Amino acid sequence: MFRPLELFVGLRYTRAKRRNQFISFISSVSIICITISVMALITVMSVMNGFDYQLRSRILGAISDATVSSVGGESLQNWQFAVKAVDGNPHVKGAAPYVEIQTFMQAQRSTGAIVRGIDPSQEPKVSNINQHMVEGSFDTLNSDGWNIILGKDLALQLGVGLGDRVILVVPQVTSNPLTGATPRIRAFTVSGIFEMGMEEFDSGLGLISIGNAEKLKNIAGPTGIRLSLDNLDNARSIAMELADSLGQTYEVTTWMDSHANFFKAIAMEKKVMFIILSLIILVAVINLISMLMMLVTDKQADIAILRTLGSTPRSIMGMFMVQGVLVGVVGIAFGVGLGSLLSWQLPAIVKMIEHLTGVVFLSPDVYYISEVPSKLDAYDVLWVSLVTFAFSLLATLYPAWRASRTQPAQALRYE
Template sequence: MLLYAATFPYRPHCMFRPLELFIGLRYARARRRSQFISFISVVSIVCITISVMALITVMSVMNGFDYQLRSRILGAVSHVTISAYPGEALPAWQQDLAEVRKLPHVVGAAPYLELQSFLAGRGSTGAQIRGVDPAIEPQVSAFNAHMVTGQFQSLQPGSWHILLGNDLATKLGLAVGDKVLVVIPRMHSSPLTGSLPVTRSFTVSGIYALGMEEYDANMALIDIHDAEALQGIHGPGGIRVQLDDMNRAAQVARQLQNGLGPQVFVSTWMDDNSNFFSALAMEKKVMFIILSLIVLVAVINLVSMLMMLVTDKQAEIAILRTLGSTPRSIMGTFMVQGVLVGVVGIALGVSLGCLLSWQVPAIVKLIERIFHVTFLSPDVYYISEVPSRLDPVDVLAVAVVTFLFALLATIYPAWRASRTQPAQALRYE
């Protein structure tokens, strides 16, 4: 077949194809004398397919966890936070709030005041209390969308109502309608009692479950006017800002810091959680590198297949050389063979990987139902389902890396084929 293609290379249907590509594709469609080489070719395609599929699926699952964690963290943490000095009210906060809302990319802004406290019910624990304005707080957080019992709008000035995270309510042994004693580490004096911390009894009017332990177990919400009364100040301690694109947080933060001056601090969600998200990004990169090594191992089968093919086709290579084919042409012909196997494996792997990534949550649920197991127990993990989020950039990266591995795998066997000496190869033919 190689001799036939080299003898008649200028047929009309191949006028616009390079000779090496024509010979390689024509030979790929031909029946081979060695069934073992064909078997190795199939094995190479299967190995590349499985490795590409596994890499895409793992990357999609990691993207899913990353997205879930970001969504849950940003349900309580705003994109940009403007804060005053600890224990002080934000100066001219109403004017600052109006200016913030005029900025481009700002979709919401709301005042807040945070207090350190000690809560006592049937149990006791320390917690952070955040004073919010229930009318506009949904613009910057998702607490209202994660209420388990009670109503978010029950927070009203002077009502002395409090919302607890579900884990915090469990620690305190409280439910909706129960009383909780709030102790604030701000000392006040009287002639009879001396210096005592500020205490106040609140009524639990709701319980939320945001899905992050940091907020479900350590945070409570009250009305911002009640928080100001406990802290003994007039005005909020800061402003929380929500953007239409969280990736613009640093840009907007710089603009706010320059506009508001040094009397306030401006931070972003990335500043508050930089170590956590940096660890996630590093873990994703490491997993990509490790699983890329699996792709590399799969591509080694391609080297074996091409080496056996070169040995099997010594006579045909010699005839092509005697007909005028250059070593470069011979090398290109065998590289086409290897790249073709790699492209087929990549195409199948990408197709199956995308399909598997799309169906991972359903497949995991099916396995759990059949074998009566739970991979992510809700009692242990805050994300109780295996998430998956397919990213086209990751799919492209996997395909490109695998193609480069396949291309590199063809170089040595093709080079060995190009070094074939016609006289030596035809000696025993």
């Protein structure tokens, strides 16, 4: 069976003899350090991916990917034409009209909030609030009654539950000779409560039917159209296409205009964490250099004999590079396996630790997300593996070069 000399000797050196047990121990330590470093980097990247995914899905689940509104900010003129125009774009997956109102709510307590008038049959195309109902039903907005669905924290602030009444005060005033200027006031019945897991929406958003919203705001037609796109990263280019097709009387904005900095900060933090933890891998690889240098010193006589038998300096380099790369590959393999397993089970492990210690790592009163998320990405695993392999390969070059420079006469002088 064909087996290159460099591979044969390199693999032979990995098997410890009694007189070089210490070198074998250092080799094992190098494998363990690389394994721990790779496992930590994969786990951290998975957690960062989990946070990015959770925040993106929760935020975009409530605000929509893009919005079409009138330039003047009033009701959308000829909105049926706008809906047909955006539906004709292949990048638009769904469109739904809406009316947005700034209101002041009164019940047992009072607070300000945004009320969004929606079409319950069209809204699931552009948001997933209907999937986050904790009480009541999303379909209650289809009825002719004056019903309202509140965020969970908003309902707690008002001190209301299902069936209770909430007074909505709209700061748009009407005036007549008898009463003068008065705001618009209307009582609504709480027919549902949702929980998005985002304080911004759970404590500041209410939903009513679009017909009731138009009556409450005294307008004919929606104030805008919310869109769902097939590619969030190309939202700006899609918005430019829609703006060109709709004309100058319509304005198209995207999620990037309101939350782009937030997601850019997460992406930047992920890159910084990758760089920092890559330095930890570099520190672990230093053990590999130390192990190979000691091995080269221990094998001086063997190297000299191989040189006298005709081995070239390049062949000697290959023998020691095989062992260094083998240590790196074994460490990468264990690190990827353990890191992937830890990333997969991390949410359950954190919950178990919280249950045993009674310590809540992410309090829902402080953080957007109350659970530690994890999302394993094969692209990140590949990058971590390649970077670690590159470090391991570079770590073998100097010791292998030193081995290739061994002079047989000097090495065998005292043997």
